[in-house]
Amino acid sequence: MLEPAYQADVVVVGAGLAGLSAALRLTSAGVTTAVLEAAPGVGGRMATEKVDGFRLDRIGQLLSTAHPELRRTPGLDALVLRPFAPGVLLHSDGRRHRAGAVAGAGGARSARGSTRGALHVVRALASAPRSAPRPPVPKGAVPRARTGAPLGTPVDQVRLDAALARLAQLPVERLLSRPELPAGQALAARGLPARTVDGFLRPLLAALLCDPELTTSSRCADLALRTFAAGRLCLPEGGADMVPELLARALPPGTVRTGVRVTSVSTTAVTTAEHGVFRCRAVLVATDARSAAELLPGLRVPDFHPVTVVHHTTDDPPATGTSLLLDADRGGPVAHTAVISRVDPSRAPAGRALISSTVLGSPPDGVDTAVRMHLARLYGTSTARWETLAVHRTAEAVPVMRAPHDPRRPVRLLAGLYVCGDHRDTSGPEGALHSGHRASTAILRDLGATGSMHQADPLSTTQAA
Numbered sequence: 353m354l355e356p357a358y359q360a361d362v363v364v365v366g367a368g369l370a371g372l373s374a375a376l377r378l379t380s381a382g383v384t385t386a387v388l389e390a391a392p393g394v395g396g397r398m399a400t401e402k403v404d405g406f407r408l409d410r411i412g413q414l415l416s417t418a419h420p421e422l423r424r425t426p427g428l429d430a431l432v433l434r435p436f437a438p439g440v441l442l443h444s445d446g447r448r449h450r451a452g453a454v455a456g457a458g459g460a461r462s463a464r465g466s467t468r469g470a471l472h473v474v475r476a477l478a479s480a481p482r483s484a485p486r487p488p489v490p491k492g493a494v495p496r497a498r499t500g501a502p503l504g505t506p507v508d509q510v511r512l513d514a515a516l517a518r519l520a521q522l523p524v525e526r527l528l529s530r531p532e533l534p535a536g537q538a539l540a541a542r543g544l545p546a547r548t549v550d551g552f553l554r555p556l557l558a559a560l561l562c563d564p565e566l567t568t569s570s571r572c573a574d575l576a577l578r579t580f581a582a583g584r585l586c587l588p589e590g591g592a593d594m595v596p597e598l599l600a601r602a603l604p605p606g607t608v609r610t611g612v613r614v615t616s617v618s619t620t621a622v623t624t625a626e627h628g629v630f631r632c633r634a635v636l637v638a639t640d641a642r643s644a645a646e647l648l649p650g651l652r653v654p655d656f657h658p659v660t661v662v663h664h665t666t667d668d669p670p671a672t673g674t675s676l677l678l679d680a681d682r683g684g685p686v687a688h689t690a691v692i693s694r695v696d697p698s699r700a701p702a703g704r705a706l707i708s709s710t711v712l713g714s715p716p717d718g719v720d721t722a723v724r725m726h727l728a729r730l731y732g733t734s735t736a737r738w739e740t741l742a743v744h745r746t747a748e749a750v751p752v753m754r755a756p757h758d759p760r761r762p763v764r765l766l767a768g769l770y771v772c773g774d775h776r777d778t779s780g781p782e783g784a785l786h787s788g789h790r791a792s793t794a795i796l797r798d799l800g801a802t803g804s805m806h807q808a809d810p811l812s813t814t815q816a817a
């Protein structure tokens with residue numbers, strides 16, 4: 353039997369968001385593609401554990417309705433985003449205060465008229481339990497003073513809302529042309545009231561960037577804040593793994609091969625630990641940064657932010673509705689927490705509530721006990737009878753984006769050799785999807801693909817069992 357000269361036009365190494373989204377764009381253009389994934393399933397870091405009717409994300413992921421790639425990526429039409437209540441709830445001096453709600457409400461409104469993904473958000477909004485969000489402040493009105501509010505005076509709060517609204521409208525290029533400093537330093541230099549910075553912006557940015565020290569590039573921090581201001585924080589219905597699952601389902605059957613570890617790559621072939629050599633016309637390395645550097649020596653490996661997610665259940669959940677709760681006083685290890693099953697009821701069995709809390713940085717010894725004590729203060733209720741479902745620790749969760757950070761690192765290394773993943777863009781799902789988009793565009797250009805390429809089933813002729 354004659355073997356074809358190559359078994360797929362493109363071999364993609366890694367079935368995380370970056371690899372799957374690139375593969376979908378390639379197959380949509382008629383380019384035969386094989387995705388080889390070392391793990392038993394797809395999704396990479398976007399993993400969800402299923403335990404006794406609970407869906408427990410390994411990540412404390414905060415998506416936004418304003419993430420453009422979530423709406424642009426083919427295959428995600430069916431993704432349902434479950435929104436948190438507008439803005440965030442800040443815990444300070446034993447009280448809770450809503451902040452950033454004007455921006456969040458605006459985001460939900462603007463989502464209504466836009467793309468398909470947004471329609472799913474609106475449906476979810478209609479059915480989600482409500483938590484009495486603070487209504488938008490009418491133009492010119494001054495909100496009532498709130499004693500001990502972490503945001504400063506009512507005038508400070510009106511200014512903050514106006515600044516967020518302006519930020520939501522600012523073109524991305526303008527943000528990316530601003531001077532670049534560590535985010536913490538940039539905040540201190542912006543002339544904002546200290547209470548606004550310490551009581552709202554620092555805890556919010558720490559949560560959005562998974563960076564408690566705010567060493568992240570101020571440009572990346574501005575992008576994160578812009579996304580917060582332009583949309584609503586949300587979760588994928590069913591768990592974080594729904595995003596990669598939907599992408600994988602949209603690929604031609606047999607495209608993804610799991611349990612296949614790639615050990616070396618060239619411009620025309622990949623070698624695997626278990627199934628020999630796959631020949632191809634181009635290789636896209638879509639792994640995490642450390643694995644990418646093993647396959648492509650010389651590629652930079654960034655530092656990483658560790659993240660720990662602790663999941664609890666109770667039959668008597670606190671009354672914070674669908675809000676995301678942040679500690680403005682930083683009085684314990686929890687950066688953010690929510691009664692996740694109120695935001696997305698599919699994540700817990702009937703009669704039980706799921707409370708998920710995220711700890712940033714290295715977790716303390718006895719993290720569950722420390723988290724319970726902190727949650728008791730944040731929610732104002734005893735957590736002694738809450739049951740711990742899981743403690744997920746990931747040391748290399750999120751690539752650090754220190755200044756100067758290039759959010760558009762090259763994805764084309766050579767004609768025939770490409771790399772994508774969150775480490776080539778901005779850390780997080782949006783950056784992973786966007787890097788996959790850029791890499792697939794470069795490959796299609798190099799292959800001169802216009803829609804009808806090599807049509808053989810890439811996996812029927814491979815050496816993989």
Ligand SMILES: Cc1cc2nc3c(=O)[nH]c(=O)nc-3n(C[C@H](O)[C@H](O)[C@H](O)COP(=O)(O)OP(=O)(O)OC[C@H]3O[C@@H](n4cnc5c(N)ncnc54)[C@H](O)[C@@H]3O)c2cc1C
Pocket residue numbers: 365366367368369370371388389390391394395396397398410411412413414559560561562612613614615638639640643644659660661745746748749750772773774775779780781782784
């Ligand atoms: C605990 C945690 C919390 C997080 N919190 C946030 C957050 O709050 N906000 C945020 O924006 N982002 C967060 N993230 C980051 C976000 O999940 C990632 O940025 C995103 O999922 C990265 O997708 P990716 O496709 O680039 O890489 P990955 O998801 O890492 O996918 C790479 C894939 O390549 C496979 N692979 C590796 N080596 C090989 C090989 N040799 N052969 C074959 N396959 C291989 C891996 O098994 C994996 O499936 C968090 C991540 C974690 C783990």
